[in-house]
Amino acid sequence: MIAARTAVDGLASGAVIALMGLGVVIVYRSTRVLSFAQGALASLGAYLFFQFHVLWGWPVVVAFPAAIAAGALAGAGAERIAVNPLRHSDALTRTVSTLALVLAAQVLMRAVWGGSERFLPPLTSAGVTIGGERIGGQTVAILVATVVVAAALAWWFRSTLTGLSLAAMADEPASARLLGVSPDRVSLLTWGLASGLGALAGILATPLLVLNPWQMTFIMVSGYAAALVGGFASLPLTLAGGLGIGVVRALITSEVNVAGLSETIGFIAVFAVLIATRGRDQLADLLVGERTAL
Numbered sequence: 001m002i003a004a005r006t007a008v009d010g011l012a013s014g015a016v017i018a019l020m021g022l023g024v025v026i027v028y029r030s031t032r033v034l035s036f037a038q039g040a041l042a043s044l045g046a047y048l049f050f051q052f053h054v055l056w057g058w059p060v061v062v063a064f065p066a067a068i069a070a071g072a073l074a075g076a077g078a079e080r081i082a083v084n085p086l087r088h089s090d091a092l093t094r095t096v097s098t099l100a101l102v103l104a105a106q107v108l109m110r111a112v113w114g115g116s117e118r119f120l121p122p123l124t125s126a127g128v129t130i131g132g133e134r135i136g137g138q139t140v141a142i143l144v145a146t147v148v149v150a151a152a153l154a155w156w157f158r159s160t161l162t163g164l165s166l167a168a169m170a171d172e173p174a175s176a177r178l179l180g181v182s183p184d185r186v187s188l189l190t191w192g193l194a195s196g197l198g199a200l201a202g203i204l205a206t207p208l209l210v211l212n213p214w215q216m217t218f219i220m221v222s223g224y225a226a227a228l229v230g231g232f233a234s235l236p237l238t239l240a241g242g243l244g245i246g247v248v249r250a251l252i253t254s255e256v257n258v259a260g261l262s263e264t265i266g267f268i269a270v271f272a273v274l275i276a277t278r279g280r281d282q283l284a285d286l287l288v289g290e291r292t293a294l
Helices: 002-031 038-055 060-086 091-113 137-159 161-171 173-178 183-208 215-229 235-255 261-277 280-288
Strands: 127-130 133-136
Touching (some): 002 038, 002 183, 038 060, 038 091, 038 183, 038 215, 060 183, 133 137, 137 161, 137 183, 137 235, 161 173, 161 183, 215 261
């Protein structure tokens, strides 16, 4: 039963990893920008929820969607400031600009909320009992939210005009431009969507961890491993990769109690996926690929 509980906890952490990886994949597929800012934007979303719910006293049903919406707006604003002005630059230049966003977001969070660790209350105190084991409400919320988001994304990309436009820009960018799809609007939309996913991941994960400006950036390392599993293209494979990494990490940390091991496993996962998929050339292409005009 302990192993079953560990697996459930691993699925929950893997769901957060998957949400982070999905944001990276959505941005890269549509804009060919490899974003390193996803973790920092997720932490910003968690801080916004902290501001709305804890400091201002808004109820969860109001603070939760408000923080996600504000996180999405923050991502869209970051795209206008740091990415859009470089739309005619090469892939490496645009990637470096997202690293600058990480530093800027962390400085902003430290300036507004301070650098000390804070704690967020869980979204709900309810839970379920499976086989005599109590599963906390926050864990259930993470799993349910991830399933709902994955299903919504799948429907949106396949059944809506906007989703089809994003898919067209990812698969046939030249043809999409000829059909009137604006790369500028696509970039803005994907950054907003990815940042909203990051805010969701930060809000869901932080009550089980701590709230500080860099916590979600550590988790984002595993998110890149999940994105690599999906080849920075497949949303289902990215989801599966995130869940798998979470379960493996939970099983390892339950048996080996070493400080910092959980964060280190993220880096190990990236190297393991690169070796398993022979993705070193792929990663180089992501960073210094052919220039793509936006």
